[in-house]
Every structure is written in structure tokens, then in C-alpha cells.
Amino acid sequence: MWHSNLAVSNESGAMDWDKLRIFHAVADAGSLTHAGDVLHLSQSAVSRQIRALEDSLGTTLFHRHARGLILTEQGELLFEATSTMAKKLDTAAARIRDSEEEVFGELKVTTTTGFGTLWLAPRLVKLYERYPELKIDLMLEERVLDLPMREADVAIRMKEPSQADLIRKRLLNIRMCLYASPRYLARAGSPQRVEDMAGHRLICQNPVTPQVTAGAELAQRILAQEIHSTLTVNNYFGVLQGVLNDIGVGILPDYLTADFPDLVRVLPSVESGEVPVFLAYPEELRQSRRVTAFRDFVQEEIMAYRRLQAGAPAGGDMV
Numbered sequence: 001m002w003h004s005n006l007a008v009s010n011e012s013g014a015m016d017w018d019k020l021r022i023f024h025a026v027a028d029a030g031s032l033t034h035a036g037d038v039l040h041l042s043q044s045a046v047s048r049q050i051r052a053l054e055d056s057l058g059t060t061l062f063h064r065h066a067r068g069l070i071l072t073e074q075g076e077l078l079f080e081a082t083s084t085m086a087k088k089l090d091t092a093a094a095r096i097r098d099s100e101e102e103v104f105g106e107l108k109v110t111t112t113t114g115f116g117t118l119w120l121a122p123r124l125v126k127l128y129e130r131y132p133e134l135k136i137d138l139m140l141e142e143r144v145l146d147l148p149m150r151e152a153d154v155a156i157r158m159k160e161p162s163q164a165d166l167i168r169k170r171l172l173n174i175r176m177c178l179y180a181s182p183r184y185l186a187r188a189g190s191p192q193r194v195e196d197m198a199g200h201r202l203i204c205q206n207p208v209t210p211q212v213t214a215g216a217e218l219a220q221r222i223l224a225q226e227i228h229s230t231l232t233v234n235n236y237f238g239v240l241q242g243v244l245n246d247i248g249v250g251i252l253p254d255y256l257t258a259d260f261p262d263l264v265r266v267l268p269s270v271e272s273g274e275v276p277v278f279l280a281y282p283e284e285l286r287q288s289r290r291v292t293a294f295r296d297f298v299q300e301e302i303m304a305y306r307r308l309q310a311g312a313p314a315g316g317d318m319v
Helices: 017-029 032-039 041-056 073-097 113-128 182-188 193-199 213-223 236-244 253-258 287-309
Strands: 062-065 068-071 107-111 133-138 154-157 168-173 176-180 202-205 232-233 248-253 264-271 274-281
Touching: 017 032, 017 041, 017 068, 017 073, 017 202, 032 041, 068 073, 107 287, 113 133, 113 154, 113 248, 113 253, 113 287, 154 287, 168 253, 168 287, 176 182, 176 213, 176 253, 182 264, 193 213, 193 264, 202 213, 202 236, 213 248, 213 264, 232 236, 236 248, 248 253, 253 274, 253 287, 274 287
Parallel strands: 107 133, 107 154, 202 232, 202 248
Antiparallel strands: 062 068, 154 274, 168 274, 176 248, 176 264
């Protein structure tokens, strides 16, 4: 929105929209040259507009040195304001585009690495078949992104979001359980008591790795059995690969049983507490066709998961 190729406005020195747009690009890039490339303007034109803006405000916005530009305290204040403006403009543009009949354009989705790689990503082909012009930016990380500030449009998190002005829906409850491959158990035997885990290799996330608290607590409980050999990975995708390749007994979320039916539940009475899974998005995107399409798709997939699990013993309860 801000980086469109607009003509540079008048030379009067007034703090107009175009000068703010150019200032924002320079502050974001930290360089007149890089900002000029983004804006399709010459370096001299960008520099002229910045100086005109500084003159109109009666202050210096950048410290200039050989390695680039650094914002002054006044520049930081203005950049904070233009960043907020840019996000609001992006939101307005998204809402305008969403008034169209078709579902298309970019949708920024964030969730954890485990849920994103193991459950969500394999199912997205169905969403693309329905909406082939949709562009999904899937951001997988444990850090909770700021939805009201539009770091993402939709989030699926392993706890109820605490941010205000969010629409949230509880999708399901999951538990972390112990699983192994049939080949591993045929070779190493099946533990009958939690104390028997001392004779097995445990595959889990390191308890200090950012993760759901229930998973970390279960890992600490098992590690207390004086496990002699471990494989720790910083996400559940890696844990699953270790289990599938017969390395040991792994701590994994129970939603994997639908897609990996050959996994064998080890010590069925040993599991974590319930972990709620929530879908959330900003109130201002309530009418977004892309968000609605994604939300409905996820809910349909949850229902399909529920039907698949019906009649089979499950580690966690669906809601």
C-alpha cells in the first residue's frame, strides 16, 4: 500500500501523505538507496523529500553516517505513527478486497510449528482446490503474533488468546501422549509401567524449549525415571520423525493418530493434561471472506477428524 509508485507531491514542505510514505520507506529500509528501489524513485528525489519533511517539522529525523541511516528520537516517534497508519491502510485494503464475491488474495495464518506441519499443512490442498487464487502465508513459530497489529490475520494457538478485540473459537482439546512404532516395540519391548521407561530411549522436546506447558510437564515426568538415552528436538515434527524411524518412544500430540494410524500408544494411562486449541482473528476481520473461508475450512476438517475418531479410543476429547 505504502510502496506503490505514486508521484512525489508538491515541494511546499507540508507534511503530506506522500512525504510520510517516503519517510516510512526510508525508516523501514535504513537506506535512501534501498528505499528508492522500493519506491521506484531516485536517491536524490528521496533525499529531497526527506529534507523537505524535516524542514516542515523543524527537526532532524535521521542521523546520517557511512553505514546508513538511524532514526533520531523524533524520527522514532514519527515512524511509530506511520507504522500504525500503514497497518490500518493494509486492513482497509483487505476489507475492501474482501467485499468481492470471490475468495482471493493473501491470508496470513500463524500457528505452532507442530500443529502447522503435522495437521494443518497436509490439509491445505483441499482449501486450495476450493479457492485456487488464495495466497496463504503460513507462519509457524511458538511466538504469539500480534493479531490486532496485523502481524497475522488468523491464529491457531494451544491456549486461549489473551489479546482484546479478538473473535475466538475453541476447536478441540488435545493431550500429549507416548507413542512408538511397531518395529521399535518388537525390538525393544513394550513398557508396562512408567518406571520401565528407564530402559527405553525417550524422544521429546527439550523441557526448556518453548512449547505447551502440558507437554513440558509430561517430558519432565518421564525424564525423572532416570532415562539413559534421549533424543530431544525443538519441535514435534522432529519428534515424529524419530518415532517413525524406530529411534524410541516419543511424546506427541494425540491428533496425530488420525493421520498416522500405525503409531502404537505406549502406557495409555500416562498422558498430559488437556490442551485447548483456539482459532482467533481480529474483530475488524469479522466480514473478511478469506478469514471466513479459512475458519469454515478448519472447522470442517475438525468435524472430519471427529468422525474418523468416532468409536476409536482417543487420547483427548473433541469439543
